[in-house]
Amino acid sequence: MNKSFTLSHRILSIKYAINGIFIMLKSQHNAWIHALATFIVCVIGLYLGLSRSEWCWIVLAMMAVWTAEAFNTAFEFLADAVSPNYHPLIGKAKDVAAGAVLLSAIGSVIIGLIIIVPYLMD
Numbered sequence: 657m658n659k660s661f662t663l664s665h666r667i668l669s670i671k672y673a674i675n676g677i678f679i680m681l682k683s684q685h686n687a688w689i690h691a692l693a694t695f696i697v698c699v700i701g702l703y704l705g706l707s708r709s710e711w712c713w714i715v716l717a718m719m720a721v722w723t724a725e726a727f728n729t730a731f732e733f734l735a736d737a738v739s740p741n742y743h744p745l746i747g748k749a750k751d752v753a754a755g756a757v758l759l760s761a762i763g764s765v766i767i768g769l770i771i772i773v774p775y776l777m778d
Contacts, residue, residue: 717764724760
């Protein structure tokens, strides 16, 4: 399908993307944990007065987790559609996708600690 590049099509694309975020939040319990962590980190960052470069790293880390969670959610929906019954390979694939979220979360925690702990030591 070749749609023309119009403002109305771009707005519709943004609407679909926002809908996807809401679907993720409604269907994934871990997304709420990420939301809480995002809120807490932002409050701490504002309280500590992080520099611009520190905020860049914090935001990059948070968005890595959110992006991984979004891909994991999309993959789970697709896998369930392809194989509604349990299949060991689908199970392994889902585990790998969930592992990617965990890896990004661990990396984000490390980045957060590298940035925030020195403020707490002063």
